[in-house]
Amino acid sequence: MSDIKITKDEAVFYLKQMMQIRQFEDKIMDLLGQNVAEGGSHLYAGEEAIAVGAMAAIKKDDLITSTHRGHGHCVAKGGELPVLMAEILGKQTGCCKGKGGSLHLADVSTGNLGANGVVGGGFGIAAGAGLTLKMKKTGQVVLCFFGDGAINQGIFHESANMAGKWKLPVVYICENNMYGMSVSVERASAVTDLGKRAAAYDIPSETVDGMDVLAVREAVDKWVDYSRGGKGPSMVVCNTYRYYGHSRSDPRAYRTREEEKEWRDRDCIKVFGRKCVDNKILTQKQVDGIEKEVAGEIEAAVKFAVDSPYPAPEELFEDLYS
Amino acid sequence: MKTITYWKAINEALDEMMEKDPSVFVMGEDVAIYGGAYGVTRGLYEKYGEERIRDTAISEAAIVGAGIGSAMTGMRPVVEIMYVDFMGIAMDQLNNQAAKVRYMFGGKTTVPLVIRTEGGAGRTLGAHHSQSLESWFIHIPGIKVVMPSTPYDAKGLLKESILDNNPVVYIEHKMLYGTKGEVPEEDYTIPLGKADVKRKGKDITIVAYSRSLLRSLDAAKELEKEGIDVEVVDPRTLLPLDIGTISDSVKKTHRVLVVSEDCKTGGTGAEIGMQIMENCFDYLDAPVVRLAGADVPMPKSPVLEKLAIPDKDDIIKKVKEILG
Numbered sequence: 349m350s351d352i353k354i355t356k357d358e359a360v361f362y363l364k365q366m367m368q369i370r371q372f373e374d375k376i377m378d379l380l381g382q383n384v385a386e387g388g389s390h391l392y393a394g395e396e397a398i399a400v401g402a403m404a405a406i407k408k409d410d411l412i413t414s415t416h417r418g419h420g421h422c423v424a425k426g427g428e429l430p431v432l433m434a435e436i437l438g439k440q441t442g443c444c445k446g447k448g449g450s451l452h453l454a455d456v457s458t459g460n461l462g463a464n465g466v467v468g469g470g471f472g473i474a475a476g477a478g479l480t481l482k483m484k485k486t487g488q489v490v491l492c493f494f495g496d497g498a499i500n501q502g503i504f505h506e507s508a509n510m511a512g513k514w515k516l517p518v519v520y521i522c523e524n525n526m527y528g529m530s531v532s533v534e535r536a537s538a539v540t541d542l543g544k545r546a547a548a549y550d551i552p553s554e555t556v557d558g559m560d561v562l563a564v565r566e567a568v569d570k571w572v573d574y575s576r577g578g579k580g581p582s583m584v585v586c587n588t589y590r591y592y593g594h595s596r597s598d599p600r601a602y603r604t605r606e607e608e609k610e611w612r613d614r615d616c617i618k619v620f621g622r623k624c625v626d627n628k629i630l631t632q633k634q635v636d637g638i639e640k641e642v643a644g645e646i647e648a649a650v651k652f653a654v655d656s657p658y659p660a661p662e663e664l665f666e667d668l669y670s
Numbered sequence: 671m672k673t674i675t676y677w678k679a680i681n682e683a684l685d686e687m688m689e690k691d692p693s694v695f696v697m698g699e700d701v702a703i704y705g706g707a708y709g710v711t712r713g714l715y716e717k718y719g720e721e722r723i724r725d726t727a728i729s730e731a732a733i734v735g736a737g738i739g740s741a742m743t744g745m746r747p748v749v750e751i752m753y754v755d756f757m758g759i760a761m762d763q764l765n766n767q768a769a770k771v772r773y774m775f776g777g778k779t780t781v782p783l784v785i786r787t788e789g790g791a792g793r794t795l796g797a798h799h800s801q802s803l804e805s806w807f808i809h810i811p812g813i814k815v816v817m818p819s820t821p822y823d824a825k826g827l828l829k830e831s832i833l834d835n836n837p838v839v840y841i842e843h844k845m846l847y848g849t850k851g852e853v854p855e856e857d858y859t860i861p862l863g864k865a866d867v868k869r870k871g872k873d874i875t876i877v878a879y880s881r882s883l884l885r886s887l888d889a890a891k892e893l894e895k896e897g898i899d900v901e902v903v904d905p906r907t908l909l910p911l912d913i914g915t916i917s918d919s920v921k922k923t924h925r926v927l928v929v930s931e932d933c934k935t936g937g938t939g940a941e942i943g944m945q946i947m948e949n950c951f952d953y954l955d956a957p958v959v960r961l962a963g964a965d966v967p968m969p970k971s972p973v974l975e976k977l978a979i980p981d982k983d984d985i986i987k988k989v990k991e992i993l994g
Contacts, residue, residue, distance in 0.1 A: 411743070413739075442776070443775075443776065443778075444774060444775050444776035444778075445776035445777070446776075447773055447774055447775075447776055448774045448775055448776065452774040452775070454775055455778075456775045456778035456779045457778055461739065461742055461743075461771075461779075462771055462774070462775060462779075464767075465766070466762060466766050466767075469762070469766060469767060471732075471735065472731060472732055472734065472735015472736055472738060472739060472763055472767065473735060473736075473738055473739035473742065473767060473771075474739060475732060475735065475736040475739060476735060476736035476737060476738055476739020476740035476741070476742070476743070476747075477739040477740065477742065477743045478739070479736055479739070479740045479745070480739070480740045480743040480744055480745050481743070483695070483721065483740075483745065484744065484745075502731060503731045503732065503735060503762075503763075506727070506729035506731050506732035506735075507729075507731075507732045507735060507736065509727055509729065509732070510726065510727065510729065510732045510736060513727070666777065667772060667773050667776060667777030668772070668773050668811055668812055669772075669812070669836050670772065670777075670780045670835035670836055
């Protein structure tokens with residue numbers, strides 16, 4: 349048994365958020381299968397400990413940039429499940445009024461500067477947000493989420509150099525799920541220890557188990573302190589795994605079922621729930637109760653989304669210009 | 671009124687806006703100590719310091735990208751891209767981020783960003799330093815595109831661009847920096863999306879902007895000697911385009927020539943010409959005609975470069991053809 353030292357409230361909060369994300373994603377997979385949800389969706393299932401652990405380490409008014417696999421970031425940053433679900437179905441009540449959808453799911457009012465349909469699309473925005481925070485001396489930080497695939501984009505290097513040179517308060521959170529769509533880190537990258545990419549710009553980094561919510565929280569907390577304190581950017585590489593394919597049409601021929609099972613055996617929700625019970629922070633009954641409560645929330649979110657109207661035709665040209 | 675150069679007009683606009691609003695800052699390659707590749711930001715670093723006049727690494731994508739992020743979070747950045755030719759490096763930032771984040775996120779954010787850049791032929795710099803790429807930008811909903819031709823317009827439009835809450839691509843012309851014109855002593859701005867009739871006439875309308883506007887005015891002056899009365903309309907802003915003012919002119923003259931320096935195929939002449947057809951076809955006594963740049967990469971040789979863009983003589987010849 350491994351010891352964990354957290355309060356009951358923390359345990360409930362983390363477990364509940366991770367379950368919300370997992371069930372949200374599983375439900376979207378169902379809805380895609382039933383053609384209730386149209387288009388595509390890149391699901392975060394398996395990676396929940398990163399969004400939840402990282403967001404637990406920042407303040408409400410800190411900012412984030414998200415990715416094409418961003419539903420989990422939205423939930424953990426405080427987005428409401430019904431409006432997120434409505435957005436994925438393209439409804440007027442969605443957080444982007446039905447104009448963003450899964451690929452651009454972001455509730456800007458929660459301090460989320462955007463999911464991004466372009467891999468690496470958040471790097472420049474994160475550097476610029478960091479520049480504002482530094483110039484205005486607000487004491488806030490930006491968490492810039494991205495994947496192992498995005499680190500090969502030119503804009504990573506341009507903006508990491510800028511953030512490094514200007515000591516911007518940006519904490520890079522690399523979600524290394526080992527594959528950029530189908531191409532593994534080993535096949536794509538000349539450097540597989542992704543922290544070395546940060547070192548090139550004199551940015552300190554740490555690699556953690558991205559399946560462990562408390563490990564993520566601890567590392568991000570440490571580096572947020574560092575970056576908030578004016579020392580410049582930092583990076584936390586979180587090793588993780590996405591349970592579903594890149595998208596619904598992905599047959600996952602590039603990885604083995606055995607590999608998938610190994611990662612699922614280390615599932616962030618199961619393991620954390622078990623630790624909470626083992627350490628007598630929660631009872632199994634309480635864990636089961638949270639799961640059931642979340643299921644009810646997801647059902648309510650789906651009902652809200654399905655019952656919501658689509659945008660009115662006149663919405664087509666709304667919100668283009670300020 | 672005072673008479674100043676085009677570069678000084680832009681410089682004054684930046685200075686006045688920075689003085690008024692601490693959230694306005696400048697960032698780009700060689701904008702600080704060097705004062706900008708064409709000297710537009712000279713003196714500002716000495717006045718405002720390196721915090722607000724920021725020299726960057728040679729990283730166009732990050733310059734525009736960080737401009738977007740800082741604009742979304744409360745600043746009013748004016749970023750400089752040294753040559754419009756280098757916008758290709760930052761195009762994803764402009765097209766996919768700056769232009770779209772407001773719409774994609776349901777109107778919950780704004781991007782008060784100005785991208786100042788410079789284009790056009792005339793210095794025999796060849797294909798990577800002489801392009802006119804404005805038609806790329808007018809194809810992007812969510813941004814505005816400004817191309818001033820005079821010091822008066824340059825100053826008033828830049829101040830308005832900085833005040834605007836949307837991303838603005840503001841394109842200067844390298845051959846205009848030394849041109850002079852009258853500018854009011856007092857504070858003024860010019861609304862975006864408003865064309866200006868630079869010369870009144872009754873026989874034919876020429877629609878032209880940036881350096882081509884000056885060449886069109888020169889052509890009009892010569893044509894006047896031959897009794898041809900040309901009206902010259904400067905859109906000043908290409909997106910949104912003030913098709914109303916252009917149409918009013920065409921309805922009066924019944925003939926129109928569109929002059930620009932960009933490559934002809936898929937260029938601004940195609941768009942402006944088509945909008946004229948959509949708005950005032952019944953008033954036309956002759957087909958809409960365009961004069962534009964040759965569909966080639968800009969050649970280095972001064973002889974070929976001159977051939978590649980419309981000049982005064984080309985305009986005069988084309989006007990006479992239209993008038994029969």
